Amino acid sequence: MAINTGDTAWMLVSTALVLLMTPGLALFYGGQVRARSALNMIMMSFVSMGVVGVIWVIYGYSMTFGKDLGSGLLGDPTEFIGLSALLSEDALFGGIPTILFAAFQAMFAVITVALISGAVADRMKFGAWVLFAGIWVTLVYFPIAHWVFDFDGGESDPGGWIANDLAAIDFAGGTAVHINAGVAALALVLVLGKRVGFGSKPFKPHNLTMVMLGAALLWFGWFGFNAGSAVGSNYLASVTFFNTIVATGAGMLAWLLVEKIRDGHSTTLGAASGIVAGLVAITPACSSVTPVGAMLVGAISSILSAYAIGLKYKFGYDDSLDVVGVHLVSGLAGSLLVGVFASSAAPAGVDGLLYGGGTDQLIKQAIACAAVIGYCFIVTFLLGKILDKTIGIRVKREEEIAGVDLVYHAESAYELGGVFKGGR
Amino acid sequence: MAINTGDTAWMLVSTALVLLMTPGLALFYGGQVRARSALNMIMMSFVSMGVVGVIWVIYGYSMTFGKDLGSGLLGDPTEFIGLSALLSEDALFGGIPTILFAAFQAMFAVITVALISGAVADRMKFGAWVLFAGIWVTLVYFPIAHWVFDFDGGESDPGGWIANDLAAIDFAGGTAVHINAGVAALALVLVLGKRVGFGSKPFKPHNLTMVMLGAALLWFGWFGFNAGSAVGSNYLASVTFFNTIVATGAGMLAWLLVEKIRDGHSTTLGAASGIVAGLVAITPACSSVTPVGAMLVGAISSILSAYAIGLKYKFGYDDSLDVVGVHLVSGLAGSLLVGVFASSAAPAGVDGLLYGGGTDQLIKQAIACAAVIGYCFIVTFLLGKILDKTIGIRVKREEEIAGVDLVYHAESAYELGGVFKGGR
Amino acid sequence: MAINTGDTAWMLVSTALVLLMTPGLALFYGGQVRARSALNMIMMSFVSMGVVGVIWVIYGYSMTFGKDLGSGLLGDPTEFIGLSALLSEDALFGGIPTILFAAFQAMFAVITVALISGAVADRMKFGAWVLFAGIWVTLVYFPIAHWVFDFDGGESDPGGWIANDLAAIDFAGGTAVHINAGVAALALVLVLGKRVGFGSKPFKPHNLTMVMLGAALLWFGWFGFNAGSAVGSNYLASVTFFNTIVATGAGMLAWLLVEKIRDGHSTTLGAASGIVAGLVAITPACSSVTPVGAMLVGAISSILSAYAIGLKYKFGYDDSLDVVGVHLVSGLAGSLLVGVFASSAAPAGVDGLLYGGGTDQLIKQAIACAAVIGYCFIVTFLLGKILDKTIGIRVKREEEIAGVDLVYHAESAYELGGVFKGGR
Amino acid sequence: MLLITAIIKPGAFEEVKDALRAAGVKGMTVSEVSGMGRQGGHVEVYRGAEYPIDLISKVRLEILAEDKEAKGIINVIVKTASTNSIGDGKVWTTPVHDVVRVRTGESGEAAI
Amino acid sequence: MLLITAIIKPGAFEEVKDALRAAGVKGMTVSEVSGMGRQGGHVEVYRGAEYPIDLISKVRLEILAEDKEAKGIINVIVKTASTNSIGDGKVWTTPVHDVVRVRTGESGEAAI
Amino acid sequence: MLLITAIIKPGAFEEVKDALRAAGVKGMTVSEVSGMGRQGGHVEVYRGAEYPIDLISKVRLEILAEDKEAKGIINVIVKTASTNSIGDGKVWTTPVHDVVRVRTGESGEAAI
Numbered sequence A, B, C: 001m002a003i004n005t006g007d008t009a010w011m012l013v014s015t016a017l018v019l020l021m022t023p024g025l026a027l028f029y030g031g032q033v034r035a036r037s038a039l040n041m042i043m044m045s046f047v048s049m050g051v052v053g054v055i056w057v058i059y060g061y062s063m064t065f066g067k068d069l070g071s072g073l074l075g076d077p078t079e080f081i082g083l084s085a086l087l088s089e090d091a092l093f094g095g096i097p098t099i100l101f102a103a104f105q106a107m108f109a110v111i112t113v114a115l116i117s118g119a120v121a122d123r124m125k126f127g128a129w130v131l132f133a134g135i136w137v138t139l140v141y142f143p144i145a146h147w148v149f150d151f152d153g154g155e156s157d158p159g160g161w162i163a164n165d166l167a168a169i170d171f172a173g174g175t176a177v178h179i180n181a182g183v184a185a186l187a188l189v190l191v192l193g194k195r196v197g198f199g200s201k202p203f204k205p206h207n208l209t210m211v212m213l214g215a216a217l218l219w220f221g222w223f224g225f226n227a228g229s230a231v232g233s234n235y236l237a238s239v240t241f242f243n244t245i246v247a248t249g250a251g252m253l254a255w256l257l258v259e260k261i262r263d264g265h266s267t268t269l270g271a272a273s274g275i276v277a278g279l280v281a282i283t284p285a286c287s288s289v290t291p292v293g294a295m296l297v298g299a300i301s302s303i304l305s306a307y308a309i310g311l312k313y314k315f316g317y318d319d320s321l322d323v324v325g326v327h328l329v330s331g332l333a334g335s336l337l338v339g340v341f342a343s344s345a346a347p348a349g350v351d352g353l354l355y356g357g358g359t360d361q362l363i364k365q366a367i368a369c370a371a372v373i374g375y376c377f378i379v380t381f382l383l384g385k386i387l388d389k390t391i392g393i394r395v396k397r398e399e400e401i402a403g404v405d406l407v408y409h410a411e412s413a414y415e416l417g418g419v420f421k422g423g424r
Numbered sequence D, E, F: 001m002l003l004i005t006a007i008i009k010p011g012a013f014e015e016v017k018d019a020l021r022a023a024g025v026k027g028m029t030v031s032e033v034s035g036m037g038r039q040g041g042h043v044e045v046y047r048g049a050e051y052p053i054d055l056i057s058k059v060r061l062e063i064l065a066e067d068k069e070a071k072g073i074i075n076v077i078v079k080t081a082s083t084n085s086i087g088d089g090k091v092w093t094t095p096v097h098d099v100v101r102v103r104t105g106e107s108g109e110a111a112i
């Protein structure tokens, strides 16, 4: 098969779009914390672009897309070390150069790690985060990405068990990315503990215009994430693209409505949250539902998330920026709703419960979710505990109160006045 | 005809770019209002992404691109309800999947509605805006978009009267988008009334860096808007792209020059306004002028707008962020200047007044403009009046002074200090 | 040869991406200065989009890509005046319309000028900057771009001497863009003098979230810059794209590490600087190194820049935002390291010192760098001196202290409080 | 000489400023502050969770005035800023030893 | 009547506020300021260059109180805000002539 | 004990700070305020429309000082901050009852 310049053009763009999601997330998260820890929040995302990017070149791509070591559980970490093996005009993945596919998938690993950081805002040691990022992506992300994203017939046949043996539908990463990040967030905050003031102080976002900008960049970049997962500029990409528009819009409206009814007013942060919930939910589902189905998936998941974010107060885990409430809950909802709203009119060609397809697909979806949740939770929790016992992952109380920006980065996000304030 | 992956790649990107324009606009507008209503301003744009997006799926696309109901005035609202009919590999629009064309056009509807919101800053009830958005897009935008954008030979032949019968040149929406939004803004503020303090207080932008970011995202996204209207990655797209660069640059310079001469200093807001004026003006004209023509269209329109924004003080309508002065005036200027600067060297192949083509095209342009202005003004004004008499569209005086962000969204855009301030 | 829609799609996008780099730079720079001159900083970048864009149409493209006037030193300025000559379906550059290639290259001229502005923050007359931009791009950029970017076999054969006769490898503009801008920055600040307070005040960035957003937009746009320089969506674009990811990530990590070791903490501004250093360094090298080579090029250059930014205190030139330290130093490092790390496994097919290719390529690289440094420094310094003696380029001391935003633009970047402050 | 300090609601500021000017006040110094008082102490709902409201945005005015003018100025402030709702604010006066105008070095009443 | 002005570290603010409320203080006015003092005067390294630290973020509290209550209030502030480290701040009192409540026009002790 | 309050132009702040330190002042509290005065009252043009200028950015210094030092400090401020142009600002003094250092509980002159 020869290179297709149209497919390649779209995948170049998609990769750039997914790269942009991580800074977008940095702003989305950074705007939500207090001004005194905004930079630290942003840095957690940015640094994962470096750490995960470098690891990807060395052994990450191999662990994910290398020859399966058996039972679809893991790729061979040594197969493509350094990625020079992909440097050839003939190394094609479908109609695009394999090195481009490797670039596209690298961005998925980066953002998944970055997503977790929202839960640990204000109180995790920066060095510990860097270490966690590098180990977590290795122990948790690469294996799970292999399960979900490595289809048989790729460059290293056979691939992962969820994609091939189970044949669950996870078009762009509801399980490997969102459920995964959400569960990791939960496990990590259970180790880390609550912020000083959790439950009694409001912790309102310090810059909501930045949150909205971040949400917008996420939406924009998500077209690369979802429609780029078609690995070509074709009918499949077009449908997933369309669904990514309308599920998101519906998710936003649904969240605003919940707030209006429950609280009496619709908030900006609610709009941003609804957007992300819609995006998360449609990620696994965008290839298998109709536009109307997409709107329902987005809206239902968003409503579930809008209520789920309150659980942290009830159960007392401090998931600062609602990574669990949004990514885990909407990721789960979207993955399971594939089994309900999938319609054979959509490109995936599968009928869900509602369209007479029975519970078959729903069960597959549930198994995939359960596997990711179980594996991720156990490994992340253990990793967190080990790091905490060895290097310690939590900042000191005074540092947290003074603000991690000054303490860990010697900076303040803003110096807006004419009078410069320094020091700590 | 088969799918063309290159064309499809470009249209996927163009759609994402035009989607990004709406958040770009939200920031452009949001930065211009006072800090106390920045979020509300941003929300007006975002919510239109949800409201218009959902309506588009249900009946909007059908009203715009459905089979003409007669005389080129309206498409059949029921033809494509839910858009499942577009879910087929064979549903192509030129070289791209029809569902992608539907996605692209959805973004035009969204941004047109959002554009109006700049005029009503600080003082419109949020619920009333949501309602207005949904009704206005139905009664005004879809019909006019059908007139202008539905060419015969599209999937539902015949199409709209301006595109086909009149054959006015409006490449990417000078009439349907910019004149339309500008006129609607004028009609709506006439119903809504002036802000408290209009004419005596300066109402300076609260965050000009955000305004510039918004202007930049608009410019970036506008390449999708204009060059994407070529519906393919071809010579036509390339020329319209080039013209979108240079008309905008010239528009910015022209506005800065007006200010320097008239006021003694060039402002940042002037640069942003000149950018938008240039973009608006070249929107209808980008396919029909040479690069030099594009610079003239951009510069002349920008100068007109730079003076026109003062009219609101003279005539006493409070067009808060100059939607009338920029979008109506430069939209009109650009549409009419097609009749002057069109050159057969450009892809449209038409000669305007200056190139010996006579007044023929100019008259067509004027008729198209007049039709849009007349229809839009009447329907919008009536709609505004009816909403005002029924649910009421204006916030209370105290709410306006306290700031709509706190009152309607329970939020402040910024909490930059170490001391958290809440409440109202 | 016929138009290739895939290549054209990618180049349309690449051009938009490179356009976005200039506002990205405006935010990156604007966030680094004090609040009182943020707008002026932003305006310097924006205005170059207008000034350089207009000049490009008139004679800039001709000077760069017009028929060589002899010895590969300059293109004929009159050949394509107004660019109407490019308005033809048949005017192709490789697989894309020539007018699109002209658009792409226009963006390079714009950003090179804008890059210089970071060095003159807070203290250059705005009018003088506008004039400088127009003259500098004419006298310095167009000739050097002709040397480096005009390959024989382009539309006007023969082309520039560095590209063809010397055959130095500068894939996307390490010499013509980054070394060039860095040297011009140095020459200009030598004429301009130091800021009031240089050396004694910290001049900390006023808005680091904006700096990070700017860095992100630069990275995003840089994919157009580097991978777009492949002028097509192919294997070459894919490799340069991949290298642009990993060199940048490695550059960021390297800078953070230097800071951690030297200063005890890693800063956000350090991350942003490392990103830009990595991007600058990989610009000339992205076609000739492997992914591992790219990481080394990014990391080494970033470390050099991290130390080089301190030189301004030592030698007493006030390069406000480290244009010299980052763009000149990393531009030079990246250009020379091509001669070291180039591997024939990469698309350029050349072996550097480390891969047994000897010093041949390294010498070529050094000659290209030296030529650009020498020519640019002399002409820029003279131009600066002449402007200073005639119109004067430096603002008054009181204006600098009061802040150039109020004095030159009658604006403040932020009005965040409820109490409006105006005046000067 | 007295220093009048007034804490008022931000929404009342423009009118108070205009009223003071109309009453002949030539200068004042304004700052943005947060106030705790009776007005706080209630609970608000945000994203479904309740949190207590403590501090509320206020504007602080400082006006140097001769002793005999102070009463009138206070009256103007109280009249203009009162909306009859909790949180309208306070005005207090403190004795001032001396005032100097930076520009000229003039002191006492001539400095105001 | 006295006006108590306290300059404290931002990190101590929440606790001081709670302690004051517990001690019966019903109102205060808070502002964000910068302080110069012994705490400054050191040098920090940023991007490899050294620069002197002058001004440090502080929170200023203003509390109107009856003369007899002042001592107690000051004690609460000092006790709660002290971390035994340089820069903990100052508290001072100035005499107040009169206080008026804007809402009602009440004056004197009734106005607090 | 006296409290010296000075309102000066932002552009003068750095120099005043340095001059005060040179004159032996060890501490002060700084805030950003807006000033209304003679300097305002003019009209500016923005985007072709005129609007009146009222409030202008100023910096406020608060310095606790012993009675005998106050005069000298005021002189330093006036000398350094004066640019001989309208809006240079005011300096005033108010009596202080007592001062306490939060860290140690010391009071009176020892607390400054």
Ligand SMILES: Nc1ncnc2c1ncn2[C@@H]1O[C@H](COP(=O)(O)OP(=O)(O)O)[C@@H](O)[C@H]1O
Pocket: D007, D034, D035, D036, D037, D038, D039, D040, D056, D058, D085, D086, D087, D088, D089, D090, E026, E027, E028, E029, E030, E062, E063, E064, E065, E101, E102, E103, E112
């Ligand atoms: N004891 C006090 N000391 C200083 N400022 C006070 C005091 N009590 C109230 N204030 C200020 O006055 C504002 C209004 O007080 P509040 O008790 O809410 O309403 P009201 O004055 O109408 O009874 C507060 O927000 C605070 O800024």
Ligand SMILES: Nc1ncnc2c1ncn2[C@@H]1O[C@H](COP(=O)(O)OP(=O)(O)O)[C@@H](O)[C@H]1O
Pocket: E007, E034, E035, E036, E037, E038, E039, E040, E056, E058, E085, E086, E087, E088, E089, E090, F026, F027, F028, F029, F030, F062, F063, F064, F065, F101, F102, F103, F112
């Ligand atoms: N003479 C003064 N006048 C006004 N405020 C002062 C004075 N001295 C100190 N302050 C304020 O008190 C704060 C703490 O003072 P500092 O000397 O740093 O520590 P400490 O009070 O613990 O000795 C300073 O940051 C400043 O805001």
Ligand SMILES: Nc1ncnc2c1ncn2[C@@H]1O[C@H](COP(=O)(O)OP(=O)(O)O)[C@@H](O)[C@H]1O
Pocket: D026, D027, D028, D029, D030, D062, D063, D064, D065, D101, D102, D103, D112, F007, F034, F035, F036, F037, F038, F039, F040, F056, F058, F085, F086, F087, F088, F089, F090
């Ligand atoms: N009566 C006043 N009370 C409090 N502050 C004042 C008063 N008059 C002036 N100021 C402050 O002093 C600043 C300078 O005053 P202004 O009248 O403009 O100039 P000048 O002091 O040079 O005559 C004002 O901006 C304001 O902050």
